[in-house]
Each structure stands twice: as C-alpha cells, then as structure tokens.
Amino acid sequence: MRAALTGAAVQELFLTERAATRHPDLVASAGSRLCMITERAAAKLSETASPQGIVAVCATLGRSAQEALQGAVRLVAVLAGVSDPGNAGTVIRVADAAGASAVLFAGETVDPHNGKCVRASTGSLFHLALGLESDPLRAVAACREAGLQVLAADGTTGRDLFDVADSGALAAPTAWLFGSEAHGLAPALLATCDGAVAIPLHGRAQSLNLATAAAVCLYASARAHRQPAPRPIT
Amino acid sequence: MRAALTGAAVQELFLTERAATRHPDLVASAGSRLCMITERAAAKLSETASPQGIVAVCATLGRSAQEALQGAVRLVAVLAGVSDPGNAGTVIRVADAAGASAVLFAGETVDPHNGKCVRASTGSLFHLALGLESDPLRAVAACREAGLQVLAADGTTGRDLFDVADSGALAAPTAWLFGSEAHGLAPALLATCDGAVAIPLHGRAQSLNLATAAAVCLYASARAHRQPAPRPIT
Numbered sequence: 001m002r003a004a005l006t007g008a009a010v011q012e013l014f015l016t017e018r019a020a021t022r023h024p025d026l027v028a029s030a031g032s033r034l035c036m037i038t039e040r041a042a043a044k045l046s047e048t049a050s051p052q053g054i055v056a057v058c059a060t061l062g063r064s065a066q067e068a069l070q071g072a073v074r075l076v077a078v079l080a081g082v083s084d085p086g087n088a089g090t091v092i093r094v095a096d097a098a099g100a101s102a103v104l105f106a107g108e109t110v111d112p113h114n115g116k117c118v119r120a121s122t123g124s125l126f127h128l129a130l131g132l133e134s135d136p137l138r139a140v141a142a143c144r145e146a147g148l149q150v151l152a153a154d155g156t157t158g159r160d161l162f163d164v165a166d167s168g169a170l171a172a173p174t175a176w177l178f179g180s181e182a183h184g185l186a187p188a189l190l191a192t193c194d195g196a197v198a199i200p201l202h203g204r205a206q207s208l209n210l211a212t213a214a215a216v217c218l219y220a221s222a223r224a225h226r227q228p229a230p231r232p233i234t
Numbered sequence: 235m236r237a238a239l240t241g242a243a244v245q246e247l248f249l250t251e252r253a254a255t256r257h258p259d260l261v262a263s264a265g266s267r268l269c270m271i272t273e274r275a276a277a278k279l280s281e282t283a284s285p286q287g288i289v290a291v292c293a294t295l296g297r298s299a300q301e302a303l304q305g306a307v308r309l310v311a312v313l314a315g316v317s318d319p320g321n322a323g324t325v326i327r328v329a330d331a332a333g334a335s336a337v338l339f340a341g342e343t344v345d346p347h348n349g350k351c352v353r354a355s356t357g358s359l360f361h362l363a364l365g366l367e368s369d370p371l372r373a374v375a376a377c378r379e380a381g382l383q384v385l386a387a388d389g390t391t392g393r394d395l396f397d398v399a400d401s402g403a404l405a406a407p408t409a410w411l412f413g414s415e416a417h418g419l420a421p422a423l424l425a426t427c428d429g430a431v432a433i434p435l436h437g438r439a440q441s442l443n444l445a446t447a448a449a450v451c452l453y454a455s456a457r458a459h460r461q462p463a464p465r466p467i468t
Contacts, residue, residue, distance in 0.1 A: 090443050093443060094439075094442060094443070096437040097435045097436065097437055097442050098437070099437050100437065120443070122439070123438075123440075124437070124438070127439065128437070165457075202333030203331055203332070203334065203361055204358070205328075205330040205357075205361065206356075207356075208327065208328060208331050209327060209354075209445065211324075211445065211446055212328045212446055212449035213449075215442070215447075215449040215450050216449050219433070219450045222434070222436055226396070
C-alpha cells in the first residue's frame with residue numbers, strides 16, 4: 001500500500017476507522033484521496049477472508065513491453081502463459097528483490113491486476129516496470145532489441161544453470177523467460193531464445209514450482225552481475 | 235501418488251472408474267490396496283474443487299529429528315514456526331530438488347500431513363526423510379550432532395549469502411533454518427546457530443516469500459556442494 005501511494009498509483013483510498021487509527025501514515029499520504037468507510041463496506045470490497053480495512057483504487061499499471069524496457073536494463077523476467085496469480089505475484093516480488101527492472105506479462109498470462117497476484121507481490125508490483133504483450137514472440141523480440149540475452153528456463157532441453165553460471169554467460173544483461181507450470185514453453189518460442197537453461201534436479205523431484213524456479217534463476221543472474229568479469233592472470 | 239505407492243506409504247487407494255482408466259499403472263501398483271469409488275464419493279473425500287478421482291490413505295510420515303538425520307546427510311531444511319501449508323509443501327519440493335536428504339518440521343510449524351502441504355510438495359514429501367520436533371532448539375542440536383553446520387536464514391542480522399558462498403563456507407554439510415514469514419526466528423534460536431545469512435535485496439522488496447528464500451539458500455548450497463574445494467596453486 002505504501003509502495004502504491006508513493007508511486008502515485010492510488011487514485012482513491014478507503015479506510016475504516018480502525019485502519020486509520022492503526023496507520024496514520026496512510027491517512028497523511030492519501031490526502032484528498034482518502035474516504036472513510038464502515039467495516040461492513042470494507043468486508044464487501046475486499047476479496048480476502050480477513051480484510052484489513054484498507055481498500056485502494058489504483059491506476060492500471062501495464063505499459064507496452066518496449067516502454068517497460070526503457071533505460072539501462074540488466075535483468076528482466078518474462079512470464080509467458082503463466083495462469084496462477086499467486087505464482088505470478090511471487091515472481092514479481094522475487095524479481096524486485098533480485099534487482100530486476102521489469103517484469104513482462106506475455107501471451108495467455110494471468111492479469112497482473114488480479115487480487116491474488118497483487119497481494120502475492122507485496123508491493124513489488126509498484127516497484128518495477130510492468131509490461132504487457134499479448135504475443136510472447138514479440139516480448140522476446142523486445143527484450144533482444146533492448147540489448148538483453150533471452151534465456152528460457154526449460155527443465156527438459158536446457159543446459160545446467162550452474163554450468164552456464166560458471167561459464168560467465170550470466171554476467172550479460174539477461175531476460176529470463178518462464179512458461180506455464182503445466183505446459184512449459186512452446187517450441188516455437190524456445191527457438192527464438194538465445195539459450196535454454198535447466199535448474200539441476202539433484203533429488204527425486206521432477207520439477208520445481210514456478211516461483212521457486214524463478215528465484216533460483218534470477219538470483220543466479222544477480223550473483224553474476226555483482227561479480228567483476230574474471231580476468232586472466234597476467 | 236506414484237512416489238507414495240512406491241514408498242509403501244499408501245495403505246488404501248480409492249479410485250473412480252474414470253481415474254482407473256486414465257492411470258492403469260496406479261491400479262497395477264496398488265494391488266490389494268485398491269478400492270473403487272463413485273465420482274460423488276471422490277468429491278466428498280477430496281479437499282479440492284476439481285478432484286482427480288484418486289484418494290489414498292497413507293501412513294503418517296514423521297519420525298524424530300535424529301532418525302530423519304541418520305546416514306550421510308549433506309543438506310537439510312529446518313522449518314521453525316512456519317504456518318502456511320502451501321509454503322511448507324513448496325519448501326519440501328525445492329529441498330528435494332536441491333538434493334536435501336531431510337526436512338525437519340520444528341516448533342509451531344504446520345502439520346506436514348495438511349492437504350495443502352501434501353499437494354504443494356507434489357510427491358517430494360515421500361522422497362525425503364521427514365522429522366518432527368516440537369522444540370526448535372532440539373532440532374538445531376540434532377543437526378549439529380549429525381555433523382551439520384546450522385545456518386539461519388535471517389534477513390535482518392544475516393551476512394550476505396553470496397559473500398558466504400564466495401568464502402567457501404557452503405561446501406560444508408549444512409542445515410538451513412527458516413522461520414515464519416511474519417515473525418522470523420526468535421533471538422534465542424538464532425543464537426544457537428553457527429551463523430545467520432541474508433539473501434541480498436537489490437531492489438525495493440522488503441523481504442522474500444519463504445519458499446523462494448528457501449530455494450535461493452538451498453540451491454546456493456547445492457551449487458557449493460558440487461564444486462571441488464578450491465586448492466592453492468602449487
């Protein structure tokens with residue numbers, strides 16, 4: 001909520017008396033956007049079982065992929081065909097934490113304004129540039145035009161993530177492409193990427209949850225980005 | 235389900251006609267444990283909105299922490315005070331994938347037999363040794379007795395994860411201790427650990443979701459474990 005208020009995304013803020021007493025900073029930040037409501041109204045307006053008494057009307061966030069990738073981008077997450085809103089929101093949160101500057105929602109991906117997605121992102125939705133692109137192929141093309149290598153997270157065909165990391169390839173500006181948990185990435189989309197990468201499965205798990213896979217990939221990039229490129233000993 | 239059947243955890247398997255037709259391998263594996271049921275019964279027995287027509291009665295899985303840590307353990311996850319079953323199950327899944335041999339549920343942590351936890355683990359619950367210990371301090375002690383260093387994941391007091399990784403400290407057999415998303419780890423518990431480690435937050439996210447944090451920590455260990463220890467050039 002604070003992230004949304006600071007980012008000027010909030011157009012109207014509805015608070016119960018109880019919530020206003022608990023969060024005087026929200027009252028102060030909201031200014032003329034504030035409207036007091038009853039507990040009953042808060043319960044009706046919230047989608048959750050235990051409403052906090054705080055409801056905001058926000059501007060929609062999505063821009064085009066090109067707009068979201070403007071400036072000096074070094075790390076981006078692209079979701080292509082991700083349907084679970086909780087997973088999508090958690091990816092936004094971990095992308096923010098790993099230092100990504102944008103998340104692109106491509107193809108048949110859940111609406112980032114979905115309540116579960118917004119809640120799972122815990123404010124990170126308002127920290128990053130959010131790009132919407134109905135065609136995943138165009139999302140990949142936009143990333144490459146922005147100077148990013150596009151690496152597809154693909155457990156079936158990918159090269160071992162830590163071999164890729166050891167090779168130094170993650171030091172380059174990178175967009176990570178993640179597909180749906182159920183169906184992965186379409187071959188035509190995979191073919192347009194600069195490479196496919198698999199997280200090694202050391203135990204007997206057959207796959208990873210999307211958000212945990214994204215965490216491992218994005219933080220492998222974050223680690224590579226902070227290291228100076230290895231130099232030969234002279 | 236296959237993991238549970240193979241691991242002999244399944245005592246009774248209930249299938250609808252439809253599910254039996256779709257999964258003849260389950261019918262073959264179940265043998266005398268099989269019982270056919272109607273779609274209506276499957277709907278009543280399942281906790282999900284879209285039941286798959288497969289319900290199993292399984293033996294409870296938990297053992298003591300000491301039993302779960304027997305053998306050559308190199309990587310373990312310990313959950314202390316984790317209340318969200320989906321998060322707990324996802325940690326089991328990623329711990330399995332990263333090569334952990336055990337997950338300990340310590341203190342006021344959700345029951346690993348909770349339906350949401352079982353489903354989120356996608357079978358990994360049956361791949362790993364599962365230890366239950368009501369006292370988190372005893373869980374930490376059991377890990378140390380098993381020859382593991384215990385590293386607490388703590389965003390507030392911890393040392394940067396990748397500095398720790400660069401130092402070579404993750405090459406040692408390690409138990410990762412994770413606290414609740416809301417309250418973290420109690421100071422008395424933190425004090426008994428060999429060190430506290432924080433995942434660096436590069437963007438504006440204030441924290442990570444438990445399962446994604448566990449993914450980053452456990453895979454940092456997995457990466458360190460596969461590398462030979464650095465040797466001085468002679």
